[in-house]
Amino acid sequence: MLNNVLNNNIIQIPIKKNMSFKVNTKNLLEALQKTVKVVPSRSTLPILGCSLFDFSNQKMILKATNLETSISESIEIVGEMPESPIAIPIGRLLEITNNISDKEIELNITEKQQLEIKTKTGSFSIMGQDHSEYPSDPIMNETQSIYIKTSTLFEIIDFTKNSTSKDELKPALQGVLLKIDGKSIVGVSTDGHRLSRIIIENEGLENQEQEIIIPTKFLTLLTSFVDKKENAEIEISKNHMSLSYKNTTIYSRIIKDNYPDYEKVIPLDNNKTFTTNKKDLINAIKRVSIFSNRSTKQITLDIGNQKTTISTEDSEQSAKGAETISSQFNNMDNLKIGFNSMFILDALNSIKSEQITMFLNGSLNAAILSETSPDKKMDKLVLLMPIRLND
Numbered sequence: 001m002l003n004n005v006l007n008n009n010i011i012q013i014p015i016k017k018n019m020s021f022k023v024n025t026k027n028l029l030e031a032l033q034k035t036v037k038v039v040p041s042r043s044t045l046p047i048l049g050c051s052l053f054d055f056s057n058q059k060m061i062l063k064a065t066n067l068e069t070s071i072s073e074s075i076e077i078v079g080e081m082p083e084s085p086i087a088i089p090i091g092r093l094l095e096i097t098n099n100i101s102d103k104e105i106e107l108n109i110t111e112k113q114q115l116e117i118k119t120k121t122g123s124f125s126i127m128g129q130d131h132s133e134y135p136s137d138p139i140m141n142e143t144q145s146i147y148i149k150t151s152t153l154f155e156i157i158d159f160t161k162n163s164t165s166k167d168e169l170k171p172a173l174q175g176v177l178l179k180i181d182g183k184s185i186v187g188v189s190t191d192g193h194r195l196s197r198i199i200i201e202n203e204g205l206e207n208q209e210q211e212i213i214i215p216t217k218f219l220t221l222l223t224s225f226v227d228k229k230e231n232a233e234i235e236i237s238k239n240h241m242s243l244s245y246k247n248t249t250i251y252s253r254i255i256k257d258n259y260p261d262y263e264k265v266i267p268l269d270n271n272k273t274f275t276t277n278k279k280d281l282i283n284a285i286k287r288v289s290i291f292s293n294r295s296t297k298q299i300t301l302d303i304g305n306q307k308t309t310i311s312t313e314d315s316e317q318s319a320k321g322a323e324t325i326s327s328q329f330n331n332m333d334n335l336k337i338g339f340n341s342m343f344i345l346d347a348l349n350s351i352k353s354e355q356i357t358m359f360l361n362g363s364l365n366a367a368i369l370s371e372t373s374p375d376k377k378m379d380k381l382v383l384l385m386p387i388r389l390n391d
Contacts, residue, residue, distance in 0.1 A: 020108040021079030023060065025100055031073040032094040034248060035064035037221060038071050039090055050087040052134045053115075064090065065135055069217050070251040072137070082109050085131040093117075096124055138240040138251045146180060146207055146234040150226050152200050156187035157219045159198045159380060162346040164216045165191035172257035175213040182207065188262050189216075194343050195262060195383040196350065203377070212236060213259055218252035225250065266383060270359035270368050272335065274303050276327035278356045282348050284310045284323040289341035291321035297341045298387050303327065303360075304334045312341075337363045338387035347382040363389060 035051050043049065043066075052063040058081060061074045086109055093115070097105075100119055108116040113128040156176070165173035170192075179186040180202065187198045218241070225248050226232060235242050242251045289299055292312040302309040304327070311322035329335070337360065348356060351371045359368040369382040 019080045019082040020106060021060075021077045021081065022104050022106050023075060023077050025097065025102055025105050027075045028105070029094075029097045031062045031075050031247075032090060032097055034073050034225065035062050035071045036090050036094055037224065038064050038066050038069045038217075040066045047087060047129055047133045047135075049089055049091065050129055050134070051090040051093070052085055052087050052131060053082075054085040055081045055083075063134075063137070065251075067135060068215060068253050069221065070135075070137065071221070072249040072251075074247045077107075079106075085134070086113060086115065087129040087131045087134050088115050088126055089129075092126055138237075138242070138253070140235060140237045140240060140242060140251075143235040143237045144208060144210070146210055146236060148180075148185065148207075148232055148234065149203070150222075150230050150232045151228050152185060153219075153226075153232060154223060154228055155200065155378070156185070156198055157223060159350055160187050160189035160196045161216060161220065162350070163189040163191055163194050163196040163382075167191070171255055172213055172259050175215045175255045176219060177213050177259045177262075178210070180207050180210045182209075188259070190260070190262060190383075193340065193385050194347065195265065195381075197262065197266075197381045197383075199379045201377040210236070212241070213255035213257065214241070215252055215255060218250065221250055265366070266381070267361060267366055267368065270361045270365070272329070272331045272360040274301075274308070274327060274329050274335075274358040274360060275355060276308060276325060278348055278351065278354055280325045281308075281310075281356065282345060284325050285341055285345055285348075288312050288321045288323050289345075291319040292341055293317075296387065298338050299341045299344070300336060300338045300389060302334055302336050303329050305329050305332070335360060335363065336389060337367065338389045339367075339384060340387060343384060347384055350382060351380065 040048055048066060054061040054063065058077060059074045060077045061072055063070065063072045096117060102119045106118040108118065110116060115126045115128055117124040160176045164176060167173065173191055177188040183202055185200050185202050189196050222243065226245050232243055239254055239256065240251055241254055242249060285299060288310045289297060289312060291314060292298055293314045293316065299310055299312045302311065306326065307324050308327040309322055309324045313320040347369050351369055353371055356369060364386060367384045367386065371380045
């Protein structure tokens with residue numbers, strides 16, 4: 001009788017079994033290709049080399065982060081939904097998925113936290129890591145929203161991305177300053193050697209006044225995921241921001257630093273105007289800069305009333321080059337000014353008009369390139385600091 005009582009009161013402990021489900025190979029590959037963009041190539045934290053696989057409502061959510069920018073991508077699954085997340089090294093998983101021709105693959109998470117991949121002709125396994133070590137998603141409390149046309153956002157990103165700094169000692173300059181009010185949206189970037197500012201009329205979208213510094217990495221990622229023809233809603237909390245589009249959500253920290261007073265460095269007295277064909281100038285600089293010093297990349301513009309000579313000399317390699325193009329200059333005396341060839345090429349390529357006008361003052365003063373759209377709804381300005389000439 002005692003045995004019967006004991007047998008009737010035995011607690012049945014559920015045995016954790018393998019969880020098997022199927023996923024569309026193309027969808028998995030696209031999700032991995034998106035999330036891998038934020039995975040650091042080198043890190044002291046091995047867990048950051050993984051993608052976190054989480055599961056909810058018959059969907060698999062892939063997450064990746066570099067602690068500053070995070071991506072979350074969801075795809076549908078068919079079969080048993082695993083009860084807990086798993087962290088999988090993303091490099092090898094991406095490589096094998098890219099080489100599978102099957103339309104659908106079967107994934108199985110074992111008791112030993114291995115991910116098994118089964119195809120029609122083979123099987124593969126990758127050892128997972130403890131998901132509890134994976135960084136949690138940013139907390140987005142008390143958010144405010146910015147509504148912006150994605151075409152406007154893309155224009156700002158494209159114009160400002162080259163002027164941001166890579167200097168970790170200047171965090172504010174590693175992002176783009178975005179100023180939004182009811183009338184306009186202003187994007188500004190600078191690395192201390194050049195400055196890009198774009199002002200676009202804020203058409204039909206009501207926003208509270210906002211002024212934030214957005215990391216360049218976040219802005220660059222947006223261009224990979226968001227359709228130009230739609231509007232975007234960016235949610236902003238105290239320390240983070242996010243944007244959701246279809247199955248993708250991108251998170252980023254906000255740069256909490258004071259941006260330099262950029263208006264003070266834009267000269268208002270550059271009354272010497274140098275005008276020429278943009279394509280001719282770009283091609284001449286490209287050819288001449290081949291012979292410039294590899295570290296300084298310095299070229300010199302000797303600007304005259306009817307022609308301009310672009311020249312360079314690399315004394316270390318005994319190399320030099322020069323080329324002359326037609327131009328107009330509203331000053332009787334020639335003006336010699338030096339630039340970093342890469343910086344001036346970036347600036348010229350950001351201007352769309354066939355003819356460019358550069359506003360100058362002297363050989364040691366900042367030069368200005370500017371452009372206003374035909375409908376007057378967009379204004380672009382690039383400031384270039386010159387390089388001091390030796391002669």
